[in-house]
Amino acid sequence: MSALETSATTSPRASADRRVEVKGLSKSFQLAKTTIEAVRDVTFDVRRGEFVALLGPSGSGKSTVLNMIASLIRPTAGEILIDGKRVVSGRATPNVGYVFQRDTLFPWRTVADNIGYGLELSGVSARERKERIAECVARAGLRGFENAYPSALSGGMRQRAALMRTLIVEPQILLMDEPFGALDTHTKIDMHEVLLRIWEREQQTVLFVTHDLGEALTLADRIILFSARPGRIKDMFAVDFARARDAVKVRETPRYAELFQHIWHSLGEEFIKGRSA
Amino acid sequence: MRRYSTLGTIGWQVLICAIVLSVWQWGYDLRARLPWLVPDLLDPYFISKPSMIFDNFLIQSCLKSKLGVFNGWFNGEFAKCLTRNENNLWAATAITLKNTFFGFITGVVSGFVAGLILGRSDRLSAIFQPFITAVNSIPRIALAPIIVLAFGIGDMSKIVTSWIVVVFLVFFNTFEGARSIDEGFTNAARLLGASEWQITRTVVIPSTMAWVFASLTPAISFALIGVIVGEFIGAERGIGRLIIESEARGEASGMMIAVVVLMLVGVVLSAIIWRLQAYLLRWQRQRSAE
Missing domain, CATH: 1.10.3720.10 (MetI-like)
Known part of the structure; x- marks a missing residue:
């Protein structure tokens, strides 16, 4: 056990400080006649305002865990508490925002109408909606594209619009499922900048699923490493770079290289296991 | 997809219409000379002729009387014709x-x-x-x-x-x-x-x-x-x-x-x-x- 891990796992915390509590979470799927165990006995907490990355190879169940927290999938065993309240699957938890891997912007709505969708649902007046949409459009750097349909945008622009559609309702907990997985490296780092600036300002509690170690290091306070199927927590790592971080410069520090190497081997083992499974 | 000029497309469309209408109108007249070329179906008894259809159209729509005189809009002939035939x-x-x-x-x-x-x-x-x-x-x-x-x-x-x-x-x-x-x-x-x-x-x-x-x-x-x-x-x-x-x-x-x-x-x-x-x-x- 290295000093890196202990600092993340043993620091005592008041229970009021816990935003998300995941207890003994398991999930099995029935596929044809075989049972696939996707997640096995996963337990962790997330503090208020913490940025946690769930890192692991594909098939390690990290997205399944996220989707259970989001109430999209019903767990086979275990429970999830958000602000002390149990998550009921199929019912959206207030204050929780979700950003999908694939942008799910509605193709029949313009960029502005997509971003304002959540406000429309809760009956916010057209005037207030317009103001808040304009603000979000500006923050996402989408000025001039308000009336374009998503099909006219590039991948990065679409993902920014999708991010704003989630953020406009000001969720305090943000669940992100490989949101930048489909973007090229440069666009991805741009998106990291966008996300870091938003997070620094609003201090949401973030759960960020990724298989990209560099991304996890750039963004997170803590990395939870998942093993290959069945997904279990293999390790946890504190990422102790100073805030506010610069998504490009942070990668050039010796500490980044040190952490990267340290986690890389552990992650690599799981990638190999995942391949042979 | 290759783009064709609109004018050319319209030109072809007009030409096709002209050919079809001409064959319809005059095709059967050729039968006297070239009986092997013209099928029975072109007989105006079955399919009429564009000129006859147009003429009959004017009559049925009450624009023209059966005697071949155009009905006036203002002297009430048109309206009278309409009321005479319930299914005009x-x-x-x-x-x-x-x-x-x-x-x-x-x-x-x-x-x-x-x-x-x-x-x-x-x-x-x-x-x-x-x-x-x-x-x-x-x-x-x-x-x-x-x-x-x-x-x-x-x-x-x-x-x-x-x-x-x-x-x-x-x-x-x-x-x-x-x-x-x-x-x-x-x-x-x-x-x-x-x-x-x-x-x-x-x-x-x-x-x-x-x-x-x-x-x-x-x-x-x-x-x-x-x-x-x-x-x-x-x-x-x-x-x-x-x-x-x-x-x-x-x-x-x-x-x-x-x-x-x-x-x-x-x-x-x-x-x-x-x-x-x-x-x-x-x-x-x-x-x-x-």
Whole structure:
């Protein structure tokens, strides 16, 4: 056990400080006649305002865990508490925002109408909606594209619009499922900048699923490493770079290289296991 | 796709029309000299001639009297002619259009609603599946005589015939559309706090629209077919009735007028649908700016 891990796992915390509590979470799927165990006995907490990355190879169940927290999938065993309240699957938890891997912007709505969708649902007046949409459009750097349909945008622009559609309702907990997985490296780092600036300002509690170690290091306070199927927590790592971080410069520090190497081997083992499974 | 100049395309279209009309008009005259070239079908007794059709059109539409004099708009000849013949071309077209419209609207609305409900409910679709398959395998037109018997020779039987051919078409398309909705969209809406009804209104209906519209152009032709068949079987007015009457008199030009009018009506209705679709589904047509 290295000093890196202990600092993340043993620091005592008041229970009021816990935003998300995941207890003994398991999930099995029935596929044809075989049972696939996707997640096995996963337990962790997330503090208020913490940025946690769930890192692991594909098939390690990290997205399944996220989707259970989001109430999209019903767990086979275990429970999830958000602000002390149990998550009921199929019912959206207030204050929780979700950003999908694939942008799910509605193709029949313009960029502005997509971003304002959540406000429309809760009956916010057209005037207030317009103001808040304009603000979000500006923050996402989408000025001039308000009336374009998503099909006219590039991948990065679409993902920014999708991010704003989630953020406009000001969720305090943000669940992100490989949101930048489909973007090229440069666009991805741009998106990291966008996300870091938003997070620094609003201090949401973030759960960020990724298989990209560099991304996890750039963004997170803590990395939870998942093993290959069945997904279990293999390790946890504190990422102790100073805030506010610069998504490009942070990668050039010796500490980044040190952490990267340290986690890389552990992650690599799981990638190999995942391949042979 | 290669782009061709609009002018060239129109040129070809005009040429094709000219050839078809010329063969129709004068083709049979060649028979005296080249009997092996001209089939019997070109006999004006069967298919009339463009000139005769146009002439007869002017008479039937009360623009011209039977003696070949143009009816005046202001001396009341036109109006008198209209009242003399209850099923004049204008009245017949109006009545057929009216019944087509009602059959179409009721068919589209009921097919859409039923398709949406069954498409969103696994349970209901499982229950109704065999009945729908059974009823759908009936050629709907075969029901027309029964419908006329049940609803009489008035407008109602035409609307019902028209409805029954339209409703299934729209139903199946809506049903398929509602089944194939991307779960990502419904999940995104749900996680943003949408209720089931809000999901239906803001996700299910818009994403089903493309499927619904794909059925509307055939639906409008089907609606017209339903009305005409209903009128063939029993009616006092309408274009179908005009065709039956002309056939009884052995008057090809009368039938052809009705056919041409139906064609124009069909084209106009399809164009309306197309414009509506281009507007409502405008999000589909904007392509990437990259």
